[in-house]
Amino acid sequence: MSEVIIYGMPRSSLSRTVRIACIEKEISFEFRTKGIQTPGSSPTPELLRFNPFGKVPVLVHDSLVLYETAAICRYIDDVFDGPLLRPVRQDKVAHMEQWISVALTRLDPHILRQFVIPMVFADEEQRNDPGFAIRMSRMGELIAGDLKVLDPHYAGGWLFGPRFTIPDMLIMPMIHYLKAMPGGPEILAAVPNINAAFNSFQARHSAAATDPLLPDRILRSA
Numbered sequence: 001m002s003e004v005i006i007y008g009m010p011r012s013s014l015s016r017t018v019r020i021a022c023i024e025k026e027i028s029f030e031f032r033t034k035g036i037q038t039p040g041s042s043p044t045p046e047l048l049r050f051n052p053f054g055k056v057p058v059l060v061h062d063s064l065v066l067y068e069t070a071a072i073c074r075y076i077d078d079v080f081d082g083p084l085l086r087p088v089r090q091d092k093v094a095h096m097e098q099w100i101s102v103a104l105t106r107l108d109p110h111i112l113r114q115f116v117i118p119m120v121f122a123d124e125e126q127r128n129d130p131g132f133a134i135r136m137s138r139m140g141e142l143i144a145g146d147l148k149v150l151d152p153h154y155a156g157g158w159l160f161g162p163r164f165t166i167p168d169m170l171i172m173p174m175i176h177y178l179k180a181m182p183g184g185p186e187i188l189a190a191v192p193n194i195n196a197a198f199n200s201f202q203a204r205h206s207a208a209a210t211d212p213l214l215p216d217r218i219l220r221s222a
């Protein structure tokens, strides 16, 4: 079978998810970042050729071009041999779809788009604006509430007990960024099962191989 190419950005959480899925599935792939996009700038013509919405990640496999992270992960799981990235029982698969949807439509906007990204990219003026601090504090409370709902479902290790599945691959990279933000460790201290899952995630080869290696500037942000 020909090689899989993943187009993405090294620090994009969703690009990381599909790279993790490839590594966990034990398939070889090439991760292409050149000429694709830089954070905060417009998508390049090369990216728009693959995804008219100008977002990463994108998978290219033979003549197939596929965007949207969940669709890419399911494709990888369905088409290649290797460890299953999903549960087996139909009721559990239905719950997996539920968690994928929660991760992409709730956790991703709350944690990444409305908390981490504003914190990292805020300029001096925004940082000194009391309204910004209030907004970030409200987001922290909202995220803490989301994670409290999720926490009991991580009591068995991962969302589906011992099996590391697609929603875990979406959620753990978000937790990585959250933990690096001011107030993040405190939010995680209140959700011990998610915190323990994150420690297990950090010990996996797929996590180490895709670590965004956050620079000091990000770790010191806000």
Ligand SMILES: N[C@@H](CCC(=O)N[C@@H](CS)C(=O)NCC(=O)O)C(=O)O
Pocket (backbone or CB within 6 Å): 012, 013, 014, 015, 037, 040, 041, 043, 054, 055, 056, 057, 067, 068, 069, 070, 104
């Ligand atoms: N619904 C898309 C969202 C993709 C997305 O928002 N990707 C981010 C990176 S994690 C991106 O391309 N950001 C650059 C931008 O918005 O210009 C998916 O699930 O793949």
